[in-house]
Amino acid sequence: MQTSSGGSVGRSIARVDGVAKVTGAARYLDDLDLSGVQHGITVRSTIAHGTFDGLDLDPAFDWTQVTVVTADTIGWGQGFAAGGFGANYIAMLDTDQPALVPSGGRIKHVDEPLALIAAPTRALALSARAHARPRQTALPAVLTVDDALRADIKLYQDDNVFKRFLIRKGHSDDDELEIAMAGAARIIEGRYETGAQEQMYIEPQAMAAWPEPGVMRIAGSMQCPYYVHKAMKVVLGCDADQVAVTQTVTGGGFGGKEEYPSMLAAHCVMLAAAIGGPVKMVYDRDEDIAATTKRHPARVHHRLGLRSDGSIAAIDVDVIMDGGAYLTLSPVVLSRGVLHAAGPYRCDVVRVRGRAVATNHPPHGAFRGFGAPQTTFAYERQIDKAARARGEAPWVYRDRHALRAGDTTATGQLLAASVGTDEIIAVIRDAAGPAPARDGTNRHGAPVKRGRGYAFYFHGAGFTGSGEQRLAGRATVLTRAGGRFEVLASSADMGQGSITIFTQIAADALGVPPTHVRVPDPATDAVPDSGPTVASRTCMVVGGLVERAARTLRARIEAWAAAAGVPGDLVAQAAAMIKAGTEAGAAGAAAQAAAEIDPHHGAIAETVQYEPPPGIHWDDTTYTGQAYPCYGWAGCLVDVEVDLDTREVALTRCVHAVDVGKAINPVIVQGQIEGGTVQALGWALLENIVYKDGKVANANMTNCIVPTFADVPDLETIIVECPYPFGPSGAKGVGEIPMDGPAAAVANALEDALGVGFDRLPVLPEDIARALRGGGS
Amino acid sequence: MTGYLRPATLADAVAAHAAHPDWMVLAGGTDLMVNANHRSAPPGIVDLCGCAELRGIVRDADTIRIAAGTTWLDIIGHEWVVAQVPILAAAAGEIGALQIQARGTIGGNIVTSSPVGDSLPVLLALDATLELASPRGRRDVPYRSFTTGYRTTVLAADELIAAITIPVPAAGTRLAWRKVGTRAAQSISKVMAAAAIHVEHGLISWARFGLGAVAERPIRAAAAEAAATGRPPDADTGRAVAVALADEIRPITDVRSAADYRLEVAQSLLMRFVINAGKLP
Numbered sequence A: 001m002q003t004s005s006g007g008s009v010g011r012s013i014a015r016v017d018g019v020a021k022v023t024g025a026a027r028y029l030d031d032l033d034l035s036g037v038q039h040g041i042t043v044r045s046t047i048a049h050g051t052f053d054g055l056d057l058d059p060a061f062d063w064t065q066v067t068v069v070t071a072d073t074i075g076w077g078q079g080f081a082a083g084g085f086g087a088n089y090i091a092m093l094d095t096d097q098p099a100l101v102p103s104g105g106r107i108k109h110v111d112e113p114l115a116l117i118a119a120p121t122r123a124l125a126l127s128a129r130a131h132a133r134p135r136q137t138a139l140p141a142v143l144t145v146d147d148a149l150r151a152d153i154k155l156y157q158d159d160n161v162f163k164r165f166l167i168r169k170g171h172s173d174d175d176e177l178e179i180a181m182a183g184a185a186r187i188i189e190g191r192y193e194t195g196a197q198e199q200m201y202i203e204p205q206a207m208a209a210w211p212e213p214g215v216m217r218i219a220g221s222m223q224c225p226y227y228v229h230k231a232m233k234v235v236l237g238c239d240a241d242q243v244a245v246t247q248t249v250t251g252g253g254f255g256g257k258e259e260y261p262s263m264l265a266a267h268c269v270m271l272a273a274a275i276g277g278p279v280k281m282v283y284d285r286d287e288d289i290a291a292t293t294k295r296h297p298a299r300v301h302h303r304l305g306l307r308s309d310g311s312i313a314a315i316d317v318d319v320i321m322d323g324g325a326y327l328t329l330s331p332v333v334l335s336r337g338v339l340h341a342a343g344p345y346r347c348d349v350v351r352v353r354g355r356a357v358a359t360n361h362p363p364h365g366a367f368r369g370f371g372a373p374q375t376t377f378a379y380e381r382q383i384d385k386a387a388r389a390r391g392e393a394p395w396v397y398r399d400r401h402a403l404r405a406g407d408t409t410a411t412g413q414l415l416a417a418s419v420g421t422d423e424i425i426a427v428i429r430d431a432a433g434p435a436p437a438r439d440g441t442n443r444h445g446a447p448v449k450r451g452r453g454y455a456f457y458f459h460g461a462g463f464t465g466s467g468e469q470r471l472a473g474r475a476t477v478l479t480r481a482g483g484r485f486e487v488l489a490s491s492a493d494m495g496q497g498s499i500t501i502f503t504q505i506a507a508d509a510l511g512v513p514p515t516h517v518r519v520p521d522p523a524t525d526a527v528p529d530s531g532p533t534v535a536s537r538t539c540m541v542v543g544g545l546v547e548r549a550a551r552t553l554r555a556r557i558e559a560w561a562a563a564a565g566v567p568g569d570l571v572a573q574a575a576a577m578i579k580a581g582t583e584a585g586a587a588g589a590a591a592q593a594a595a596e597i598d599p600h601h602g603a604i605a606e607t608v609q610y611e612p613p614p615g616i617h618w619d620d621t622t623y624t625g626q627a628y629p630c631y632g633w634a635g636c637l638v639d640v641e642v643d644l645d646t647r648e649v650a651l652t653r654c655v656h657a658v659d660v661g662k663a664i665n666p667v668i669v670q671g672q673i674e675g676g677t678v679q680a681l682g683w684a685l686l687e688n689i690v691y692k693d694g695k696v697a698n699a700n701m702t703n704c705i706v707p708t709f710a711d712v713p714d715l716e717t718i719i720v721e722c723p724y725p726f727g728p729s730g731a732k733g734v735g736e737i738p739m740d741g742p743a744a745a746v747a748n749a750l751e752d753a754l755g756v757g758f759d760r761l762p763v764l765p766e767d768i769a770r771a772l773r774g775g776g777s
Numbered sequence B: 001m002t003g004y005l006r007p008a009t010l011a012d013a014v015a016a017h018a019a020h021p022d023w024m025v026l027a028g029g030t031d032l033m034v035n036a037n038h039r040s041a042p043p044g045i046v047d048l049c050g051c052a053e054l055r056g057i058v059r060d061a062d063t064i065r066i067a068a069g070t071t072w073l074d075i076i077g078h079e080w081v082v083a084q085v086p087i088l089a090a091a092a093g094e095i096g097a098l099q100i101q102a103r104g105t106i107g108g109n110i111v112t113s114s115p116v117g118d119s120l121p122v123l124l125a126l127d128a129t130l131e132l133a134s135p136r137g138r139r140d141v142p143y144r145s146f147t148t149g150y151r152t153t154v155l156a157a158d159e160l161i162a163a164i165t166i167p168v169p170a171a172g173t174r175l176a177w178r179k180v181g182t183r184a185a186q187s188i189s190k191v192m193a194a195a196a197i198h199v200e201h202g203l204i205s206w207a208r209f210g211l212g213a214v215a216e217r218p219i220r221a222a223a224a225e226a227a228a229t230g231r232p233p234d235a236d237t238g239r240a241v242a243v244a245l246a247d248e249i250r251p252i253t254d255v256r257s258a259a260d261y262r263l264e265v266a267q268s269l270l271m272r273f274v275i276n277a278g279k280l281p
């Protein structure tokens, strides 16, 4: 671990993309000048379940300038080389989701793509769509997880279950678990529900495709260029080098641009192939909210068996997530949900069961936290209830029972290092100060009740289990003219700052100023596959690859410089010599040495591949072992004030401490914590996706409420650094953990204020009114 | 091609509107533009923004006259408004956020006549009068008889709103306003209430309650007003007002809120206004 005093790691250097974004120079997909581009739009289903009986085109409309594509107009199975296509599904984990429902095929959710329309102007495309009428026959729909589990209507296999998990610790069967539970002095039992949540990135989904000889080019707003690449190989029926995917400047993702861009890319390539020229599709906001993925709604049944001293004898959790109409990423979201469901507390007997089920909702998908916020809400309500039942101070109770180094998690993972519990407990305790007075009056003269709530939680950084090994991500660092360097990785910067921290990590490892390092836009034909930009893995895992590649490159250059007799050991100077040696063709030892390590007279590149830290063991069949390479740890304190006239909740204080291992760029880390906190507070109190007959009833920004600055207090962010030995400079994940816990802290604060528990999110003023009237939450 | 006229005087604006009854009358555009993507373009636009007569606030001894094209930002910062009818400034300050307040106009809010238009309950509580202009001349319509139903008004096809006239509240009038929205800012109201409560010798001599988002249009709560009249501004009267209100409004459940909540909060707001009226000096 090297952080030389002159290095940039640990300093808040300005975002490398900051000026371009602030001045408007940054070009998002819709800003690109694609000459002759046509505008694509989607014809969608209006029923939640049924059959697609074909598309009627109004003969009175002038279709001459309009291109219409349906699944039936595509030459599936012919392959790209033969001018046709591959297979009609979006390759993710399963093959169940079609790119377009074929006529005669099954419609499984409202706003499912049935046909595509392109025209030289968006206006013409829109009016064409008004003259294209899909014929649909409705079937009874599955709109609740209970109906899904009843499986009278089958949407996925025989039982509508996409995926099941079972984790057992300290017992071998259900009877043994019940015996342990029965031995507890007290059982805390709760049922928790959390709602869908919209990512509400500022830039809606946007994609373009255009055919070039022998290759289909795709550019767009996305988190995972190689996911799109993989999916397009299937849709196009082509080889890896016949499709190239570039991530354009991306205005936010939060998980919402993890799987859906593959759908959009499939649509763009179908239209582009039909037209033989460029096509772009940019969703408007209402369509984006209605049709694209949201956080999985979840139901969690949680039992906590306490011994008489308050310690936890047994934990039993049952998690059900509404996966929506297709499998997409639900198994992975569920996996993270169940792996976090027991919480960061000591317990020797744990059972966690999980199911993700099929319904006729639009598919739910990735969203910051990826299943963990749902189960965190449940266990942190449970722990709060345990403390309350025992009359113990909630933070003290957590301190007493939280995991420390040397303890094991629900999967039996021994926590060796980088456990931030003590630091988190201490900084929140020290920052807390006196709790607000219970009763008071606000500026409207209305009586108020005040309360304080806490939450403590952890979040596994990186892919689950052996995911990183299987993926074997790679990154490259190479020399460029003039002593400059480039970092090649497929990680997408969607506003979170990854290209800035890559710059810092590489610069320090190379020993050059950050201004000498550039991170170009990821393109699958130019950068290696470092994996998707998900799972809080970018800094820790890909940043680690960047660091290693940069160090290897530096060692190589230094060795060469020494051999060539270059004075001094500055890498920058050596790199300049390489340039002189190769590009200017200078004679002598320098040129010879350069030629030796750089036979092609181009750049010197070092590519490294992921290597697991020693001693990692994970068993995918029993779900035991090291679920994650390491964890982030966090604590949150929230003060609330409830207006008794209006039942509105004002958040008066929020302190959030997060152990990130090492803050490569503290301002960026703070931004991640603040942003995640605001999303979590919004999920707790405001964000309510209303489904009506399977359709999002509030699919517009007027009614799909997310917090504004006026809704959140000044956030007090505390960065804790318990280094992870295998992360770059000790860094681990930060992207998701701030989303996990604040919602529970809010609900706990509400119970403190009102003496009524809230176990369903969001907690709207309407819910509080009902609960205070005595109707329960 | 979309036609475009930008009259410089009210007379020209009236003439342009009468000459092109199917053209869109555009003020700040903050209502009109929201649906621009969802409907076909109008044949033409009469843009009122160039008309100086339609902007500004003047007063005489007993009224404040606000030209219809005056923006919320102008209203928020205007000293007479703040001093005499602070609830209008307060409501203006809660409409959207700064960008909307800088463009949106009071006239636009009135003509859109949404049940959730935030200034509308305030105009009811203040007993404002609208000055309407058409080629047939001018007429005054009390705001309380301006709306006729869900987004419908008595405004004739050839009429424009020229101004809003608000009587300066008599001494002893307590004004109150509160918006309860879907969040703290940039929000559509779930319930909002405005009140003018006149207190004399310790008793409420008259009260005007304006409510929004609890019916298909902004309404005066006549029964609640009657329940307050002649009684002291205290908690008992507040409760009587709440009881009376329950009999005269039937709010609905929609994507933004629930009927039971809307009723309960409307009751609480009026009750609070009555109690607060008794506390003020």
Ligand SMILES: Cc1cc2nc3c(=O)[nH]c(=O)nc-3n(C[C@H](O)[C@H](O)[C@H](O)COP(=O)(O)OP(=O)(O)OC[C@H]3O[C@@H](n4cnc5c(N)ncnc54)[C@H](O)[C@@H]3O)c2cc1C
Binding pocket: B024, B025, B026, B027, B028, B029, B030, B031, B032, B033, B034, B048, B068, B069, B094, B095, B096, B097, B100, B103, B104, B105, B106, B107, B108, B109, B110, B111, B112, B116, B117, B118, B119, B159, B160, B161, B162, B186, B187, B188
């Ligand atoms: C993001 C956002 C937030 C908003 N928040 C709120 C809010 O919190 N509360 C709220 O009440 N509203 C809100 N609105 C709605 C809108 O801003 C207000 O209703 C505003 O007052 C409309 O005024 P305008 O000048 O922009 O109207 P325009 O859109 O220009 O016009 C609205 C209507 O009035 C007509 N019109 C305008 N002036 C005249 C006139 N002088 N004579 C005759 N007809 C006329 C137009 O023809 C049109 O039918 C919001 C809108 C947006 C986009």
